[in-house]
Amino acid sequence: MADQAWVAEKAMGYIQTEPNIGASELRKKLQAEYKCTIGYHTVNKGKERAKNSLYGTWGKSFQSLLNFKAEIDKRSPGSIVEVDVKRERGEVHFRRFFMALKPCIDGFLAGCRPYVSVDSTFLTGKWNGQLAACTTLDGQNWMFPLAFGFFATETEDNWIWFMQQLHRAIGHLQTLAICTDACKGLENAVKIVFPQAEQRECFRHLMANFKKKFHGDVFGRMWPVAKAYRLETFNYHMAKIFEAEPAVSVYLCTYHNLKWMRCDFNTEIKCDYIHNNLAECFNSWIKGTKELPMDELADAIREKIMILVYRRRRIGEMLQGEILPAIIQQINNRTRQLDHLVVGRSTGESCEVKDTSKNNLRHVVKIGSRECTCLEWQHTGKPCEHALAFLIETADVNFHPYVHEYYSVSRFRAAYAGEIEPITDKSQWPHVNIDFEMVPPVLKSSVGRRRKQRIKSCLEEGGGGGSKRKKKDDNGKTNSQEGGEKEKEKEKKRFGSKNRCKECGILGHRKATCKQNEAKKR
Ligand SMILES: [Zn+2]
Ligand SMILES: [Zn+2]
Missing domain, CATH: 3.30.420.10 (Ribonuclease H-like superfamily/Ribonuclease H)
Known part of the structure; x- marks a missing residue:
């Protein structure tokens, strides 16, 4: 007999391996394994029971x-x-x-x-x-x-x-x-x-908000603005944007006055992520x-x-050499794409590098101080293409001295040197005596069954571009009132008299209360 207790017992294993499993999926699995039909409601309640005995009560x-x-x-x-x-x-x-x-x-x-x-x-x-x-x-x-x-x-x-x-x-x-x-x-x-x-x-969150207000050329130019290492490049693109849409200036100053542009990053951090x-x-x-x-x-x-x-x-224990092999590999790959650069040496330590693909744009590389006027080397801690064009002129060049210590094998090992102590299961944890009973936080009320599928972030496929996330709105306002109205609309649709059962296809009841379901039960 497939009752709640039976489901609770059989579902334990599934829930342990997959705590997030939904009732419908669990139902499918149980039905397949035990060759029987079980009502959705029974599975749902049984799942709750199994969780309670597995994890203790929620409170x-x-x-x-x-x-x-x-x-x-x-x-x-x-x-x-x-x-x-x-x-x-x-x-x-x-x-x-x-x-x-x-x-x-x-x-x-x-x-x-x-x-x-x-x-x-x-x-x-x-x-x-x-x-x-x-x-x-x-x-x-x-x-x-x-x-x-x-x-x-x-x-x-x-x-x-x-x-x-x-x-x-x-x-x-x-x-x-x-x-x-x-x-x-x-x-x-x-x-x-x-x-x-x-x-x-x-920057991605910034743009998710930005695109609600500005479009077209102004929008497209924001990426070169954020990615520019040099202030001159930043200013150049920014000026074009302000020219086309003066309101952008006020908008950015008001809502996005933190550092989202590389040219403003501290070069000591050695991380140039804009996202x-x-x-x-x-x-x-x-x-x-x-x-x-x-x-x-x-x-x-x-x-x-x-x-x-x-x-x-x-x-880390298996790695050899001074600098992480993956980083050296990255640099080696880059040295194969330097045909557009022409090096003019001044000394053994410094040179000018001309970029023939960019109208002979010229940068100055100083190997000794690990810097280039393009600023990329200073920001990332890895030689930029100009520095590489200079370095590869020496046969059998060893890149290790030119990569920042943050990318060294020893730093990587240091990051994972501390061992995380194993601990026992909760029945063996020390029992803390307190003079009060701690109760759960007051639950926020919500209509109907709560959403388990979280709202996708802008980085994920099918995400709403971040714009749907209430909290990250520019004004910091939530649109809960609006959301409440929509919820009610949905509820009406869901629970109105026009329910068609997915099990038998008859109007007037839902799958969970389907008679056919009851009949099939083992
Ligand atoms: Zn450079
Ligand atoms: Zn039915």
Whole structure:
């Protein structure tokens, strides 16, 4: 008999391997495996039961974070794990969580570039809070997870708290760039907690907003503006834009006054990314965990980090030479495309390089100080094409001395040197005695079944160009009222009298309550 208890028992395995599995998919799998027909409703309820027994009830998962913190503090001293609560009407509610493991902090400081990308994404479990994350960049240009946390909404207060914990973890860095999507709360939090940091904003997000206001030639010229290393190039294109559309100037000053143009980046960072790609990497990396209860979620991400660090440490151990082979390969590939450059030597250390494809545009390369007037070398830490044209004139040239240390094998190894301590399952975590019972945060009300499919970001296929994300609107306003109306319209359509059953095709009822379904049940 396929009742809820039966489904709960059989579904355990599926849910463990795929926590995000939907009820319809689970139903298909169960029906295929056990050759029977089960009602959708039965599967859905059974799935809930299975989850409850697997992960404990949702409410307890918040309190369990305290035990998780105790376990991490015990096994990985120096890690920053914080659980913050809020007292409201005599009850203690969970408020927010932060975690940065000691090996990640050390790895960032010793092996990564001083560049941090910060972003947040919706959780899809019973609590629709935010999962915030800080990521950085290793020598291979791979995403390095530095810290993460949870809170209810992207308020300035929550972001300040989150950034303060990050500050405790990494300390005061004189040279640091922080890249965000420039939502107001986070932007202000970065200004308050890391006033010395260079604050960059994602150019792709900027353009998603920009295209709502400006079109045509003005729009197309924005890319050369953002990508230009030299201020002269930036000014040239910017002047053309202002000439065609004077309103752009006011618009950019008002809504996008963070650093999104390369010419304004600090060359010490050695990262010239104009997009917030790392945040997107993190989000797809943790996909499939966002539906878990809080303690399981924190533990699942910790486990992912542990495995990632181990795997990359093994890669580091196998690498040879001074500079990462992938970077040397990149440079070698580039040396095959230098036919358009003509080198005029002045000394053994300096030269002029003419670009015949660009009207004999000429740059000056100084090998000794690792610089070129095109500025690319200074920004990326890797020789630009002009420098390469000069360097390859020497037979058997060794590029290693001309690549920045950030791309060295030793830095890469340093990033993954710290071992993430394995921890036990939650039944064995220290039981923290507190004089109160921590209850879940107050749920935000929502109409109908909540969306599990998150709104796609502008980077993904089929994404709405970022424009649909309420929080990242230029004015920082949400259009929830408008959304509410639309929701109601949809609800009407969905639950009106004209329902056609997908199972039997008859009007007047839905699949979940279909008689045919009941009859087929084993
Ligand atoms: Zn150059
Ligand atoms: Zn039916």
